[in-house]
Amino acid sequence: MEDEHEPTCRPNGSTSTGSGDDISATNAPPPPSLLQIVQKKFKDNEKVHSIFEAYQLKNQEHANRILAVVSSLSGGTYAIISLSIVRTPIRFPTDLTCTNVFPLNESFQILVDGNKGFKSQLKFELLTGDGKPATFYYYIMKSEKESLFFDDFYAQIVSFKMSMSDRHLSPDFELSYVWLNDYRQVGEVKQELKNRESEYTVYNNYKIYCATWNVNDKSFMNSNMNLWLSCSTEPPDIYAIALQELNNSTEAVILKDTRLDPAWIRKMLDSVHPDSQYEELRSVRLVGLLLTIIVRKGLKAHISRCRINSITRGILKMMGNKGAVAISLQLNEGNICFVNSHLAAHMANVAERNQDYNIIEKDLMFDDDQRHIRDHDHIFWIGDLNYRLQIPPDIPASWLRDKNNPFEAMLIHDQLLQERVQRNCFVDYMEGDIKFCPTYKYNPGTDNYDTEKMRAPAYCDRILWKGDRIEQLAYNSVMEMRESDHKPVYAIFNVKIKTRDEKKYKRVQEEVLKAVDKRENDNQPQITVDTTVIDFGVVTFNELAIRDFTVSNNCPLPVNFQFRIKDPPLNAICEKWLKVDPHNDTLPIDTERTIRVKLLPDVRSIRGLLKKIRTTNLKFDFDTLILHVENGADKFISVTGSYQPSCFGLSMETLCRTDRPMCQYSQEDIKQLMNDVTPDYRVTMPREFFLLIDYLHKQGPKLVGTFQTDKPQLPLVGNFNLVRDWLDTWSEDPFPGDAQSAAVALLLLLKLPEQPLLEPLVGHLLESKSKAEAMEYIDILSAPKRNVFMHLCMFLRVGIECQYYELHQVASVFGRILLRSKEYTRGDFNTRCSEVMMHFIGPDIMDNPPLIGNGGGNVQVSAQFLNTS
């Protein structure tokens, strides 16, 4: 029987259950794998089949993604769910958030773009019918060993999609993607916010001051740099200060010196516009190249990302005497890149300069987010680009040295302008008109062109830009700074930086969230039930009753429903006396389903049912079922009716409080009797018990074969219910069964009450050392229990004496019933039960009948019983 508790003591040497703390103490569990972490993002009935590492380009930003191929048991469907990484390393499910959902439905497509260049081969698109395809890129090398290779990922998706297409053909299986709604919202909100970006985006003006100077390996510490750095009328917001040939020493070149001297930064800070306060944001150095970003105080709070990198293009293309340093930053919603490059020197090396440029443009990447120079909204390329003025042979070399030449005339021969026209370098970059003298090459300390090597003057030092909403305000050189053989150059820009208007953003966000909430609330799957109360009417012990109710789906979605499992200790969808079928199901649109509820208060469940009747204060329901709609509300279904009391399951005390047949009592009456604790009994022992013993006693030899087990065979045989009614009506008719059925009824009468007959002394009796001690305990039982026990023992002794049944067998059977115990956990429970019983029904007792407090012999008890009835 289910609620029977056998002592659980195991013999020595039984195997451990293996949960041992000793094991876990020495071996810490291994950290969860990425697949396990991803699995934890999902529910129990959703399985992550595989993961695939990819990245996306969002607003020119590279964003790493983990694509999880997930299936839902309830929906019978598959989907790819794109997870973005909140932080690394990924250790908890919370380090990932769902950004996009791609159900593998009929419209799903995975497009592989294979026939372009080397880079775009690693690109694919996911498309789910409604909306634009989402583009993903993947790496040739995978960093997670659990991640699939692309071909396997592709094959798996195709195979899952096909497996569902097959099932689409089956008319009685409806695929559901409802489960995906749980993962959809964040992505949806983001997408909608993005779509409405123009409503909350404003462009704020920022002044950006770019400056470049090739210092020719000279110290600039004593130069009057404010001539170069504070040329604007208004104080700029950002300075990008680029120096070249900071240190040409072989040592610096070989060691790829990247050390920064704080004195340089201090010198720059001392030289910038005096009308505002500035601080350094970031600097990056590579040998002779230095790029420093200085920002107006207060601006840092608006800068959310700042990265540096550099690339060498010097001797053997490995040394740092040429190359580039760059800084990438995000100001509000705008991404800005500053590049300081020193390209290949000498008149003839135009191709090398172009190559240097192209390599820098292609290879310089801000590693942590895989961002190239071109992936910025605003790019400023500053430096000694080293392009020269190349005049045709028919013009005398000295012509360039004439300071009266118009700049335009000279710039016709500028290699950079020519190469840009040819689209060999700086494609799509802009440069302001040059209205200043060539910046190279001067005799240091003078404004005179080089006389030592007679180098041709050239516009080596340049500032170019690329991007929208950039306006150049000034572009000039500073002749008065004479320390180097180059003149410094500066350019001032007004840049309109994309900025989120927080107020407008908040308003749009609220609208978007509201719309999403509304859709979510309005599209909740719903079912209707034809009743919330199932009335079973009068319910009788061991009689099955059946009721049906109907759930129907009249909402526009397929609906999954299930009965919710209730809290411990029940841990089931309903009480033991109920059966509900089915527990869960999927309802396609416009369909209904009959749910069958069976109620059977039987041997297994009567104890619990009577306890519930005894303890329920308000209206009694047999149970309340919780019908849960996936992604929707719960409905409560009350299972009600009234229980027609029977003697089975009631305690001997309760039965002794009755004054009429049980059939004349109501559920409410019996509840009162069960809760009555007064010692006022109407009879000395229950009439039902007495009648059974009386009948059994008269069966004589027919008792052979009875009391073989304390566990009657279930279901109870056909005439049990006749016996029940005979007892519950105090029938005058002949007993409707035989010795066997009477014996079963007796065992159940003793066995079914919530407390075993010998409670509250079961523990004491099981521990008792002697016959006398056990007898003392029996003596202090309640009168009904004591009388029943003694009467039973006398009846059993007769049968044993007559050899209708065997002493040890009967002692064991009745011992386990009368001394049922949850507390006694020792292994000798069965032995002890028999031993205790033997005191009372064993042969030696026959010689010395025990003293009984109230009652005595068989005859005497029956007489008393008859007197009171």
Next chain:
Amino acid sequence: MATTPRSGGASGAAQRPNGTSQNKSCQFKLVLLGESAVGKSSLVLRFVKGQFHEYQESTIGAAFLTQTICIEDTVVKFEIWDTAGQERYHSLAPMYYRGAQAAIVVYDIQNQDSFQRAKTWVKELHKQASPNIVIALAGNKADLSNIRVVEFDEAKQYAEENGLLFMETSAKTGMNVNDIFLAIAKKLPKNDGANNQGAGAGRRLNENETNRQTNNCCK
């Protein structure tokens, strides 16, 4: 096996390294409790849809609705479980308030019994709900304050003594309805935490929830 952490996680928005923070977002489970016919469903309907029905049908079960509000730089999504108030269903209430980060205990200012019942709910929550639960007491039907039997000061004092937020509300006029949810959102902890749940994943109650840790955190 433990799966998605339950309600109350926050879908994390990355904190920018240099200070400006993007919106945080948090998800909280909120349960409404109180005697039947005090106006629990009406309060939810007013809050979520801005509607009021004079004859709101009795809730037999637990209705589920979501509503998102923004406070300061945080997006707070409430998952609201509106429970049946009938005593008949009382034993099922723990399934709904377990794991909830917030509860609104509602009474009717015209009904003294409902106020006593509200106190019993508060006691039960203090004893059995998660220890950090934010509880608000709502004296509903405040539009009928001329025929009130529960005095404002009495309820307010009770709320103060028991650490509850307190407002008199009217689902009919809308008085204090948004405010009480807003006050709860403000009081809920939105600090960083280890657990979060992306995308509202698995926000529903389910049979395994008992074994799961809940958390009240955001990032």
